[in-house]
Amino acid sequence: GAGVSQSPSNKVTEKGKDVELRCDPISGHTALYWYRQRLGQGLEFLIYFQGNSAPDKSGLPSDRFSAERTGESVSTLTIQRTQQEDSAVYLCASSLAASGGRTEAFFGQGTRLTVV
Amino acid sequence: AQKVTQAQTEISVVEKEDVTLDCVYETRDTTYYLFWYKQPPSGELVFLIRRNSFDEQNEISGRYSWNFQKSTSSFNFTITASQVVDSAVYFCALSALRSQGNLIFGKGTKLSVKP
Numbered sequence: 001g002a003g004v005s006q007s008p009s010n011k012v013t014e015k016g017k018d019v020e021l022r023c024d025p026i027s028g029h030t031a032l033y034w035y036r037q038r039l040g041q042g043l044e045f046l047i048y049f050q051g052n053s054a055p056d057k058s059g060l061p062s063d064r065f066s067a068e069r070t071g072e073s074v075s076t077l078t079i080q081r082t083q084q085e086d087s088a089v090y091l092c093a094s095s096l097a098a099s100g101g102r103t104e105a106f107f108g109q110g111t112r113l114t115v116v
Numbered sequence: 117a118q119k120v121t122q123a124q125t126e127i128s129v130v131e132k133e134d135v136t137l138d139c140v141y142e143t144r145d146t147t148y149y150l151f152w153y154k155q156p157p158s159g160e161l162v163f164l165i166r167r168n169s170f171d172e173q174n175e176i177s178g179r180y181s182w183n184f185q186k187s188t189s190s191f192n193f194t195i196t197a198s199q200v201v202d203s204a205v206y207f208c209a210l211s212a213l214r215s216q217g218n219l220i221f222g223k224g225t226k227l228s229v230k231p
Contacts, residue, residue: 033219042223043207056218089159093219104151105219107161 002026004108006092012114013082021077021111025094032075033093033105034067043091049075082115089113118143120210122222129198130230137193137225139208145169148212150184150191151219156204167191198229 005024013019025032034046045059049069060066064082069075079086089112093105119142129135141150152164165175167184175182179196195202208222 035221043221045218045220048218091161093161104163104166106163107153109158109160 004092004094004106006090006108006111008111009109010112010114012116015084015115016081018078018080019082019113021079021090021092021113023075023077023092023094023108025073025075025092026106027073029094029096029106030072031095031097031105032069033095034075034077035091035093036061036088037091037110038088046077046090079113082113084115087113087115118145118210118212118220120208120220120222122206122208122225124225125223126226126228128228128230131200132197133229134194134196135198135227135229137195137206137208137227139191139193139222141189141191141208141210143210143212145212148210151209151211152182152191152193153207153209153221154204155207155224161207164193195227198227200229200231203227203229 004026007022011019030051032049035043036046037043047054047060047067048056051072052069064080067077089110091107091110093107095105096103121140123138127135148169150167153161154164155161165182172184172186181194183192205224205226207224209219211219
């Protein structure tokens, strides 16, 4: 597609339920990033993929969070047993190559997750 | 460790004023890249500029200009003759080889331009 696509755009879930957030990067982009942005806050790094592997998972806040990427394309961020503090906008970005940031990352519009 | 500091949390100016957004970064890498992104109220982050660590030449794009100074580890962003449409949150970001390409963001500066 023309840009990074994220779905759903909005998700309301009950505390304790699992959710899956999807990201479709720009075609041909090998690097993919997930960030979390709480209301009025900055971008908190979660995980980054180079191809299908994740060299840096250091930002995942707990073992309830996991992510995978298949076919060097779509990525899914899964949050198990959601908690109210997981409420945030989850942003996905992709870039042509990671390699120290030689190319800029393009962002999707995010998924707004609300845990009630 | 890689770190980006945007000390200004919020700035409010009147239209046509010039405004400078500060960004200070930390990295031990000699090769790194600096970025500015704009996040308007709609929420989507928009790429503004990328600068590599070997190019200290300042850049101007219309009303936007960037001042990169390695000596002070700063990459400041100036908007000349600000307009209401410039109102947004602006993020500075750093990517370095040690972080394997990961983009580290500052906490952002919220700019409000009033008519």
